[in-house]
Amino acid sequence: MKRACVIGYPIVHSRSPLIHGYWLRQHKIDGEYLRREVRPEEIDDFLQNFASHGLVGCNVTLPHKEAAARNAKHVTAVVRALGVANTLWLENGELHADNTDVAGFLAHLDDSIPGWQARTEHAVVLGAGGAARSIIYGLKARGVARLTIVNRSRERAHELLRELKIEAAVASYDELSSLLPSADLLVNTTSLGMKGQPPLEIDLESLKKGAAVSDIVYVPLETELLRQARELDHPAVDGLGMLLHQAVPGFERWFGVRPEVTPELRALIVADLVKDAAKQGKS
Ligand SMILES: NC(=O)c1ccc[n+]([C@@H]2O[C@H](COP(=O)([O-])OP(=O)(O)OC[C@H]3O[C@@H](n4cnc5c(N)ncnc54)[C@H](OP(=O)(O)O)[C@@H]3O)[C@@H](O)[C@H]2O)c1
Structure with a gap:
C-alpha cells in the first residue's frame, strides 16, 4: 500500500x-x-x-x-x-x-475564467505575504505585462519583489481607486475578509468593466469581495478552487x-x- x-x-x-x-x-x-x-x-x-x-x-x-x-x-x-x-x-x-500553489492558482483561473490570460494586461494583487509569492510569480510566468502590488507594508512588498527578482509597482491601499479603472484582474491574497480577520474594505464600483476578481480566502467561501464582484457582474473565483487544484x-x-x-x-x-x-x- x-x-x-x-x-x-x-x-x-x-x-x-x-x-x-x-x-x-x-x-x-x-x-x-x-x-x-x-x-x-x-x-x-x-x-x-x-x-x-x-x-x-x-x-x-x-x-x-x-x-x-x-x-x-x-x-x-x-x-x-x-x-x-x-x-x-x-x-x-x-x-x-x-x-504546486502556483499551478493550483493558475489552473483554477484557467478552468473558471477561460481567456483571462489574454485579457489581462494589468493585474492588481492585494498582499505581499506567503501566498502572494506564488500568485505574483504565477502571473509573471503567464506574461502579465503590468503588475501592481498593494500592501499595508510597502517595504514587505519591495522585499518580496527583490527576492523573486520581479519588477512590479508597489502601491498603498489609498491609491486603489486610481488603480482599479485599469485593472483587468484583481486578486486578494491577504487574510483580510477571512473568518476571524478584519474585513477587506474595498469598493469595486470603479473596477474596470469585465475585470476578473479572485479571492484566495476560502473561509467563508463567498467573501464580501466576491459578493460585491458578482453583484457588479465581474467574473469571480473563490479560494477553494486553488486549494483543490494545488x-x-x-x-x-x-x-x-x-x-x-x-x-x-x-x-x-x-x-x-x-x-x-x-x-x-x-x-
Ligand atoms: N486558497 C488557497 O489555496 C490558499 C493558499 C494559501 C493561503 N490562502 C489564504 O491566503 C491568506 C493569506 O495567507 P498568507 O499565508 O499569505 O498570510 P501571511 O503571509 O500572513 O500574509 C498576510 C497578508 O495579509 C496582509 N494583512 C494582514 N492583516 C492586515 C490588515 N489588518 N490590514 C492590511 N493588510 C493585512 C499582510 O500585510 P502586511 O504585509 O502589511 O502585514 C500580508 O500581505 C489566508 O487567508 C490563507 O488562508 C489560501
Whole structure:
C-alpha cells in the first residue's frame, strides 16, 4: 500500500486528507493519506530521513514550507525561485520538492475564467505575504505585462519583489481607486475578509468593466469581495478552487493517476466547511 500524508504544525485543520481520500476511493487505489504533526524542532531530521518513514511523499503546510525547500535534494524551478515547497516525493530514494500553489492558482483561473490570460494586461494583487509569492510569480510566468502590488507594508512588498527578482509597482491601499479603472484582474491574497480577520474594505464600483476578481480566502467561501464582484457582474473565483487544484500534481506523483477537480469533490469540501462553521457557531 502506498502512503502519503500532510505535515505541518498544527495539522488538525488540514483538508488535504479529505481531498486525497476522495481521489483514492474514486480511483480504487490501494493507498492511504494521513495527517502527521511534525514539530518545528523535528522538521529537519524528519526531512533528512524521509526515506525511513514508509511514505511515497507528502504535502507540506505551515510552518515547514521553507524547511521542505531547503532539505530536498532536487527542487523544481518554481521552488528555486520561491524558496518554499508544498509537495515532496521520493525518486530513487532521493527527496524531490515542488510548489504546486502556483499551478493550483493558475489552473483554477484557467478552468473558471477561460481567456483571462489574454485579457489581462494589468493585474492588481492585494498582499505581499506567503501566498502572494506564488500568485505574483504565477502571473509573471503567464506574461502579465503590468503588475501592481498593494500592501499595508510597502517595504514587505519591495522585499518580496527583490527576492523573486520581479519588477512590479508597489502601491498603498489609498491609491486603489486610481488603480482599479485599469485593472483587468484583481486578486486578494491577504487574510483580510477571512473568518476571524478584519474585513477587506474595498469598493469595486470603479473596477474596470469585465475585470476578473479572485479571492484566495476560502473561509467563508463567498467573501464580501466576491459578493460585491458578482453583484457588479465581474467574473469571480473563490479560494477553494486553488486549494483543490494545488493537490492534483502531488496525487499524480504519489499514486500514478492524474485526478480531476470534480463538482462532487468540491461539494464534499464545501460540506466540510459548512459543518465546521456550524460547529464554531455553537461553541
Ligand atoms: N486558497 C488557497 O489555496 C490558499 C493558499 C494559501 C493561503 N490562502 C489564504 O491566503 C491568506 C493569506 O495567507 P498568507 O499565508 O499569505 O498570510 P501571511 O503571509 O500572513 O500574509 C498576510 C497578508 O495579509 C496582509 N494583512 C494582514 N492583516 C492586515 C490588515 N489588518 N490590514 C492590511 N493588510 C493585512 C499582510 O500585510 P502586511 O504585509 O502589511 O502585514 C500580508 O500581505 C489566508 O487567508 C490563507 O488562508 C489560501
